[in-house]
Amino acid sequence: MKEFLTYLKPYRKETLLAIFCIEAETIFELLIPMVMADIIDVGVANGDRRYILMKGLQMVVYALISLILGHGCARFTAACGQGLGAELRKAEFRKLQEFSFANTDHFSSASLVTRLTGDVNTIQNSVSTGMRPGFRAPVMMLTSLGFSFYLNHTLAIVFFIAAPLLGILLLLIITRVRPMYAVMQGAVDKVNRIIQENLTAIRVVKAYVRGAHEIEKFEDVNQNLKNNSERAFRTAVLNMPAMQFVMYGTILAILWFGGNMAMVGSMEVGELTGFLSYVLQVLNSLMMLSNVFLMLTRGLASWRRIREVLDEEIDITEERAKDIQVQRGEIEFRNVSFKYQKSAAENVLEHISFHILPGQTFGIIGQTGSAKSTLVQLIPRFYDVTEGEVLVDGHPVQEYPLKGLRDSIAMVLQKNTLFSGTVEDNLRWGKEDATREEIDTACRIACVDEFIDRLENGYQTELGQGGVNVSGGQKQRLCIARAILKRPKVLILDDSTSAVDTATEAKIREGLEKELPGMTKIIIAQRVSSVLHADQILILDDGKLNDIGTHRELLERNQIYQDIYYSQQEGANL
Numbered sequence: 001m002k003e004f005l006t007y008l009k010p011y012r013k014e015t016l017l018a019i020f021c022i023e024a025e026t027i028f029e030l031l032i033p034m035v036m037a038d039i040i041d042v043g044v045a046n047g048d049r050r051y052i053l054m055k056g057l058q059m060v061v062y063a064l065i066s067l068i069l070g071h072g073c074a075r076f077t078a079a080c081g082q083g084l085g086a087e088l089r090k091a092e093f094r095k096l097q098e099f100s101f102a103n104t105d106h107f108s109s110a111s112l113v114t115r116l117t118g119d120v121n122t123i124q125n126s127v128s129t130g131m132r133p134g135f136r137a138p139v140m141m142l143t144s145l146g147f148s149f150y151l152n153h154t155l156a157i158v159f160f161i162a163a164p165l166l167g168i169l170l171l172l173i174i175t176r177v178r179p180m181y182a183v184m185q186g187a188v189d190k191v192n193r194i195i196q197e198n199l200t201a202i203r204v205v206k207a208y209v210r211g212a213h214e215i216e217k218f219e220d221v222n223q224n225l226k227n228n229s230e231r232a233f234r235t236a237v238l239n240m241p242a243m244q245f246v247m248y249g250t251i252l253a254i255l256w257f258g259g260n261m262a263m264v265g266s267m268e269v270g271e272l273t274g275f276l277s278y279v280l281q282v283l284n285s286l287m288m289l290s291n292v293f294l295m296l297t298r299g300l301a302s303w304r305r306i307r308e309v310l311d312e313e314i315d316i317t318e319e320r321a322k323d324i325q326v327q328r329g330e331i332e333f334r335n336v337s338f339k340y341q342k343s344a345a346e347n348v349l350e351h352i353s354f355h356i357l358p359g360q361t362f363g364i365i366g367q368t369g370s371a372k373s374t375l376v377q378l379i380p381r382f383y384d385v386t387e388g389e390v391l392v393d394g395h396p397v398q399e400y401p402l403k404g405l406r407d408s409i410a411m412v413l414q415k416n417t418l419f420s421g422t423v424e425d426n427l428r429w430g431k432e433d434a435t436r437e438e439i440d441t442a443c444r445i446a447c448v449d450e451f452i453d454r455l456e457n458g459y460q461t462e463l464g465q466g467g468v469n470v471s472g473g474q475k476q477r478l479c480i481a482r483a484i485l486k487r488p489k490v491l492i493l494d495d496s497t498s499a500v501d502t503a504t505e506a507k508i509r510e511g512l513e514k515e516l517p518g519m520t521k522i523i524i525a526q527r528v529s530s531v532l533h534a535d536q537i538l539i540l541d542d543g544k545l546n547d548i549g550t551h552r553e554l555l556e557r558n559q560i561y562q563d564i565y566y567s568q569q570e571g572a573n574l
Contacts, residue, residue, distance in 0.1 A: 004303065007091065011083040018076035022135040025069035028062045030143045033277035035059050073132055081128025088120045092309050100316040101382045102340065107309070110193035115309055118188055119302035126299035133288035141285035144278040152275055155258055159282065162250040169242040170290045173235060174297050180232035181301040187225040194218050239290050247283040254279055316381055320398040326408035328358035328393050329489035329520035331379060336388035338378065347386065348374055349543045356536070358489075361513070361521045363531025365564065366540035372524045373414055375540065376492050379522075380409045392490075410483035412496035414524075416475045418467030423452070424459040426467075426478060430485030438485060445511035446481035447504050448474075472499035480508065484516070492522045502529055509533065528565045537561075 008015055035055050043052035092115065096104075107115075145159060198205060198214050205214055254276060338349040348371050356362045364372050377383055378390050381397050390397045397405060410430070418426050427439055434442075439459070443449050451474055455461040467475045476499050483491060491512070497505045512521060525531050532551050539546040539560055547558045554561040 003307075007087040008080065008084055010087065011080050014076045014079040014083065018073055018080055018131060019135050021069045021073035021076060022132055023139055025066045025073060026136045026139045027143065028066045028069070030140060030147070030278075030281065032059055032062055033281070034147065035062070036277065077131040078128055080131060081124045081126075084127055085120050085124030088123065088306060089116055092116050092120070092306060095310055095312070098314050099312070100314065100384075101377065102315050103312055105340070106312065108189065108193055110196050111189040112309070113196070114185065114189050114192050115305050119185065119305050122302040123299045123306070126295040130292045130295045130299075134292045137285035137288040137292065141282050141289075144281040144285065148275055148278045148282070152258075152261075155254060155261065155275060158250055158253050158257070162246050162283075163286070166243065166246045166286055166290070169246070170239065170293060173238050173242065174293055177232055177235045177294065178297050178301065180228065180235060181298045182304070184225070184228045184232050185301060185305060187221070187228045190221040191218075191225050194221050236294050239294060243283075243287045243290055247287070250279060250283060251276070316384060316402070318402055320396070321401045322395075322399050324395060324400060325404050326392055326400065326489045329408075329518075330358045330391075330393050331356040331362075331490065331520065331522075332391040332394075333378075334389045334391065336378065336385050336390060338374065338383065338386045340383075342386070347543060349378075352388070352545050354536075354538055354545065354548055356520060356522070358520055359518045360535040361523065361533065363534035363537040364522065364524045364540060365526070365528065365531055365537060365561070366546075367542075367560075368526075369542075370540040371543045372540055373494050376411070376494060376522055376524060379490065379492070380406045380411065407486075408489045409492065410486045410488035410490070411492045412476075412479045412483050412494060414494045414496070416467075416472075416479045416496065418463050418470075418475060418478060420463060422457075422460050422462055423455065423478065426463060427459075427482050427485055430482040431487070434485055439481075441515070442481045442485040445484050445508065445515050446477045447500075447507050447511075448477045448481045450504075451477075473501075473504070476500060477504075477508075484512075487516075488519065490520045490522065491516075492524075494524045495526060497530060498526065502527075505530060528561075528568055 035058055039052055039055045042048065043055060096112065148159070194217055198218070205211060258275065332355045333352050336349060336352045337347045339347045352375065364375065366372055374383070378385055379392070379397065381402065392400065392405070424439070427442070428434055430442070431438065443452060452458055463469060467478070470478070476496055480493070480496060497508065512519070523531055523534060531537050535550070536548055537551060537554055538548045539554065539558060541560060546560055547554060555565060
């Protein structure tokens with residue numbers, strides 16, 4: 001609870017004002033039945049019209065004050081709820097930015113989206129709608145009980161039977177519904193996952209005519225969500241009949257005993273009327289509290305899911321960081337082994353050692369699944385090694401501040417990602433304050449200049465989500481241009497020219513050598529032609545270093561390299 005309240009700290013003023021408005025409004029509303037009892041017992045009984053008018057005016061004033069306070073309450077509780085939601089989303093998103101790839105792997109992307117949106121909405125709605133009854137009900141109940149005992153302490157004994165009975169019923173309902181809410185939020189995750197997968201792969205779905213299959217998958221998870229939601233809400237709504245059972249039973253008991261007392265003269269009619277008003281206030285407050293408990297139960301289920309994100313232990317830390325920067329781009333792997341899970345039986349990479357000099361072009365080739373991408377992701381510390389060391393300029397990568405290390409390394413990943421916005425906006429991810437000349441130079445090296453003029457508005461062309469309105473080859477070249485604009489010390493191209501033709505790939509390679517001769521370049525490729533001119537070529541085989549050398553050396557001595565090279569030569573001749 002203490003941690004939860006820290007997110008309300010920026011809205012402390014609004015919270016206090018909301019509580020003040022709630023409590024003050026409640027007190028003024030509770031004074032009205034007392035005034036009404038006086039009107040009946042004094043004004044009506046004695047036929048005193050002036051007294052009735054004065055007390056009636058007093059009731060109107062109390063009602064107007066309550067109305068103003070109610071408006072303030074609505075305004076400030078909305079500010080608290082929405083503000084809390086904004087702070088939670090901000091905290092979660094900030095935490096996500098600190099996640100390493102390993103941390104992200106602990107959650108599905110659909111689940112993270114739900115925790116950032118649906119779970120936060122549940123909490124902010126619980127605060128916005130639950131704050132008023134939550135603070136109002138205890139005051140209303142205690143004050144009404146006090147006035148009830150003041151009016152007739154004998155008749156008020158009925159509450160000592162009604163309140164425990166309602167508490168027991170409410171406890172039984174909450175105990176049953178609490179785990180159901182957690183299951184329901186998990187079902188929401190599954191629905192979001194199916195929707196996300198379908199939208200991301202919509203072209204594949206249509207190409208394979210799998211629409212009916214996707215509909216069937218969605219219907220399964222949607223029905224699962226429906227069933228879980230029905231089960232949870234079916235239990236939660238038992239709260240109302242339980243409340244009404246106790247409420248009407250209490251009213252009947254009071255009317256029976258109070259009526260008898262009025263008939264024998266031990267209780268005034270006005271007194272009974274006022275007592276009944278306070279009875280209704282007490283029972284309404286109990287109903288409000290029961291609804292608040294149900295909202296809190298659902299909110300707590302969502303808070304636990306949010307806490308799992310906020311409490312996730314970041315495995316990539318800067319504990320060993322020093323005030324150093326990458327200067328040359330020299331890279332060395334010393335007996336590096338790696339596995340994604342510490343509990344995994346086998347390493348993904350095992351005993352890898354090699355050395356890349358500054359400015360060299362280093363090729364990595366191997367069969368699909370040989371962990372080529374995993375290898376290069378250890379350099380900017382997207383993952384940390386399990387054994388051994390990765391060094392940049394002679395320093396272990398753990399000694400560099402993360403921002404400085406990653407700023408000095410540009411990666412064009414296997415899966416090219418462009419963001420919604422203009423072409424220029426995407427390019428400026430590499431360098432936010434880049435001049436037009438720098439942008440033009442980067443685009444020329446990456447061969448973007450070959451198609452940029454054909455786009456509708458050139459650099460100002462709006463790209464759809466994920467760059468859907470450019471081809472695969474154009475997307476790859478834009479991503480390469482974005483990386484070049486960064487002017488890094490190390491450029492890693494992870495199979496990032498697979499969608500361009502060999503002539504364009506050669507142009508890009510020549511441009512990199514000519515314009516950026518001092519930059520260390522690591523090229524992961526499936527085609528031998530992509531790494532043919534590299535200073536060194538590393539062959540990975542099932543996560544192990546098979547061989548390393550120049551194209552000529554490997555072609556003479558290495559069977560794997562020979563097989564890849566000649567199979568591709570045969571394919572080219574065909």
